[in-house]
Amino acid sequence: MGSEELIAVAGELYALVPGEFVAARNERAARIKTDGDAELARAVKALPKPAAAAWLANTMVRHLSEQLDQVLELGEAMREAQEDLDAAQLRDLNRQRRQLVAAVVREGRKVAARLGQKVSEAAAEQTAATLQAAMADAGAANALRTGLLVEPMAAVGMDPVELAGVLAVPEALGEQAPRAPRGTAPRAARRAGKEDAAAALRAEIARAQEETQAAERSAATAERELRSAEDQAHRLEARALQLRSEVEELRRRLDEREHTLAGVEDRLDEAAEARQDAAVAHVEAQAAVEEARGKLERLRRK
Structure with a gap:
């Protein structure tokens, strides 16, 4: 095989x-x-x-390859530059690195949602830890690039990341192109390369920060618009409820009026019949009066 x-x-x-x-x-x-x-x-x-966090990392490899390449390149630059950076700089860079990783994991969760998969907070945190480990260790970076993780990874201090049981096919690491060995260039060239790497790292993280801040501003604007839309929807729902209540009341009153009208119309029909009967009786009475007057007049002439 x-x-x-x-x-x-x-x-x-x-x-x-x-x-x-x-x-x-x-x-x-x-x-x-x-x-x-x-x-x-x-x-x-x-x-x-694969575990949920490993699946998300594999999915990001396939769907967010450009963003992951940037993350891993930053990790490589940090590994190159960390010998020449002081503790304060390293703390600042690590903080910014965590922000960048969090932003990329958020994008990964959006991809998962489009695929119909809900990613828990715990799985997202493990995926972030996996990316952090890949930035800290070249072997872990190569493992991540395979897209064959079955378990998440985690870095422990400066020790190499433990990869036992992490990959579905450990031989897949052989498919990753090896990095150029260190220590072969002259010292001055190595120092210049580290300084360039540190500068590139700071510039890349600054750009990532700007993108994160821009995304956060957009998210804040979208949240304000959402709240405004929700307030408007709530107001309209309240108005609709009020109008429904008024319509129901009008319908109830209309039913009452229709019932009353039906009774009045029945009585009107009866009154019309009575009036007709009275009119006939009146005509008959008038005729009787005329007849009586005629009779009386004839008697007087006699």
């Missing part, structure tokens, strides 16, 4: 969302076994499902 085949299969599987991983892995292992490569099938079947 060649590690290249296993790395290729793992690359496809670890690009999936967590809910799809196990079924896809088992289906792929079964297909490989059917094709006659039992050893590769066993290796694929043994690939572990």
Whole structure:
């Protein structure tokens, strides 16, 4: 079995969302076994499902490669420059580095949301720790670049990051291009390179700070607009509730009036009939009066 085949299969599987991983892995292992490569099938079947923080880091490798490259380049520059920086500068740079990592993790959570995945605060913190470890240690940086993490990483002081159990396919580290060895250039050239790296690092972090501040200002503006929209919505909801209440009251009163009108109309029909009967009786009475007067007049003439 060649590690290249296993790395290729793992690359496809670890690009999936967590809910799809196990079924896809088992289906792929079964297909490989059917094709006659039992050893590769066993290796694929043994690939572990990544922890949430590891999945987010792998996803960022695939979807935020440019931002991650900037983070890792900053880490490399800091490793080069830290020998010539004093403690205050290092504290300031580390603070700014944490801000940059937090901003990139926020972008990663947005990518996860677009993929239908909700990332907990704990997983986001572990992913941030993973990026911090990759900035602090070249081996961890190479591990992150594989996109095959199954567990998050963490840096402990200045010690190399422990990578045992971190990668799905440890042989994938061999796919990463090695960094140029240190110590081969003249001392003056090395010092100049460190000074250049420190200057580049400070400039890059300053730009990252500006971008973070601009994003925070935009977020604050969006939050104000959201609150304004929510206030307007609440006012309109209250007005709509009031109008609904008034409409219901008007409907109730209309029902009462319609009921009253129906009664009046019934009585009006009865009154109309009575009036008709009275009119007939009146005509008959008038005729009787005329007849009586005529009779009386005839009697008087006699």
